[in-house]
Amino acid sequence: MDWVVFVVAAAACLAGALGVVLASHPVHSALMLVMTLFGVAVLFVAQEAHFLAAVQVIVYAGAIVVLFLFVIMLLGVDRTENVRAERLPGQRPIAYLAGAGVIAGIFLLARTAWVSGAESVAGVADGPGSNVEKVARSLFTRYLLAFEMTSVLLVIAVVGAVVLARHSPSGGVHGSEES
């Protein structure tokens, strides 16, 4: 049973990834991205990371991809890109080679076991208690500072986005909708 889940979810991920890369219309790409994200969420569940699966769907698929779509619509960047033409010479062949190289490198490296055997500092993944509880325990005790800092980061990001995206005070060239 696990295998079936894995194969289906993996297929969905790969198909979605290829779709993102190969689609000419940006909206199509965004939708294929959603498919990949769902596949990854399923795989999270299969690995007993329930909390993360939920967060993945809510934040990634729910917020980030929506944001993408908003920008696509806003900017009118929905014209199809000419996927066939490549302006920079040698870009494509070298990119493919680099990709192949990375895959080969990873698979070759993977033969080596680099596990140090040290004890877990954050806590165990299996054992009694729900996944959420374990994550929360680790997050709010050991990694509290990092947690607080990421919240500060979020605030900064929001402020920055607002500042970046608004029109200049002297009046924008496009006297159109404000964002």
Place this chain on the structure above:
Amino acid sequence: MSVPGAWYLGLAAMLFTIGGVGLLIRRNVLIMFMCVELMLNAVNLTFVTYARMMNDIGGQVVVFFVLVVAAAEVVVGLAIIVSIFRRRADATADDISLLRG
């Protein structure tokens, strides 16, 4: 009988590579951004797999943080894209070379 972690890792490697190649090939800025998200997801998958394999919840905590930062990054990145490409909607990544001194 659960799936061995190696399969997940292999899948993550392939997702990562596809995302990287896509980043290099596409000219549309938003699609390039989406490829970046692909790569980040592959990394997340890898971390979770290792959290299971090594019985360490720290892997999942890392993914949590990666998710948060990815979100912030997307917000700021899109804001930049909006501010740059507000003028010319058909601009591509190649046209940034016009900013060269």
Place this chain on the structure above:
Amino acid sequence: MVHAVWLIPALPLAGFLILLATGRRLGDPKAGYLATAMMAGSFLVSVGVWFDLMGMAGEERRFEQDLFTWIAAGGLDVGVGFLVDPLSVTMALFVTGVGTLIHLYSVGYMHGDERYPTFFVYLNLFAFAMLMLVLANSFLLTFLGWEGVGACSYFLISFWFERPSAATAGKKAFVINRVGDFGFMVAMFLIFATFGSLNYVPVLEEASTLTKGTATAIALLLFVGAVGKSAQLPLYVWLPDAMEGPTPVSALIHAATMVTAGVFLMVRVNPILDLAPGALTLIAVIGALTAFFAATIACAQNDIKKVLAYSTVSQLGYMFLAVGSGAYIAAIFHMVTHAFFKALLFLGAGSVIHGMHDEQDMKRMGALRKWLPITSATFIIGWLAIAGVPPFSGFWSKDDILLGAWEKNRALWFIGLVTALMTAYYMSRQVFLVFYGGERWRQAHTKSEGEAEAKPEHEPAAAGGHGAGTDHAVPHGAAGDFKPHESPSTMTFPLIVLAVLAAVGGILKTPLEHWLEPVLAHPHHFASSNSTKLGLIAVTTIAALAGLGIAYAIWVRGRVRESAVEPEPLRRAWYVDELYQRIVEAPGRAIANFSAFVVDAKIIDGTVNGVGALVRAGGSRLRGVQSGFVRSYALAVAVGAVAILAYAVARTS
């Protein structure tokens, strides 16, 4: 007193340094008197050293003084030191004596020249170098003086360097000297390699251990140096051109002292020469040929100084003929008498030039006996001395040489005899043209300037005007109302002293033979019988008188046309300069052009510029990397990541 030998070169050196610092302030004439005083002091010390040396017993007359070590490198240990023996003292005496007289003469001759103090700076420096040359106790120290006199010769020949011909003449002298110096240097290498030392005493004492081949090599190499310095065939061409310098320079350097350095060197190394009979023969042959060759040229020269220049070359040839014949003392004797009468003749010529307001062409002189009495009287004594008329000094010394030549080889003797005849002829011609005959200068000064003769060796005469370009220090007297005048006493006094020496110098013959004996490795005696000697004397005297008579017939009586006895090849000095230009200068210039325009401009500059061009081309290629295309940058990052991954894989596998 012999310990004070270091003073002999030190005094002129001090004079040089003082005048270098304060000469301009001292000015005309104090700078000149200071220089003369230094030379006079040097002469007095030389006399003192001479007396001291005479006080020693005959065979032990040698004193060496070491001052300090100059070079101590590996096996080579050369110190600055002086060797006092009869030969060096003889040289020092006449160098300082004649030098003092010429310094005094220059005080008057150079009066009014704007670089008056500089002249005496150079003169004193020259005296220092020459005295180092003769008093040195090693080959290397002599070489120091050798090069020093060469350099000073350059300075002094091109003293009036604004004149291009003077500057060129100075360079010519220096370069040709250098050719000879090469031989000297290689000889020193050979000597050091053979003996392990460069000092005279050890080398000459062990000279008998030399093989004939090595001795010949050393002798010939040293002779090459002598050929350059003493203006023998084929390196004599600088001496006639050296007449561009002021006349005192010609007298001092190119008659009495520097050019004799070659002969001195040969006599100094006579132990080595005695072991190389082949070299001796070659020296004698070259000496004889040079004497003959130069005498022929002198017969057709019109410049008063050029005649004397070629005459010097010829007389130096006689000295080498003596050396080659083994008659070393005769060579030195002739050197001494030659110093007297040649210096006298040159200074007299300078006096004539001065009195004739820078005229140097003999064809424009005449009947100057009336106007320049002292000059003409002393000049006539010098004439008789050089012509070999008894009982003047030249007769005695030339005779000794011819005797030595007779004993060496009859052919060489005959060449010497014919040369003696020609010597008498051209000197008589000079005297008759300058001091007798009609007053040709009257017509020369009323004719227009377009009549100036166009002979190449002829100094441009200032007809009516006085240029700074000719041989005289300062023009004086107005044009038009031209009359020759006698020179001041600072100039005539040395003339008188030298005339006395030239007249009675013959008495030095026998004392010199005894005096210089210790210097020789093998004592030399003339083997001929007394009757042979008398016969030869008679023949020589007849030859001298014959030359005189022929000159009288042509130039006073006008029996033969002038153009018949002055053919073009003689006047153009057998076109030797043109020949050298063809075979040496033209290829040299071709090589220089090749080096400058092909090797330097194209290859070397091309390489350097090529590197720059390469860098620039590479740079503009590399500039393409900064394309501004973000995706190219991303690609580069990806490729780099792959590289690192590959490295990691390689490390672990």
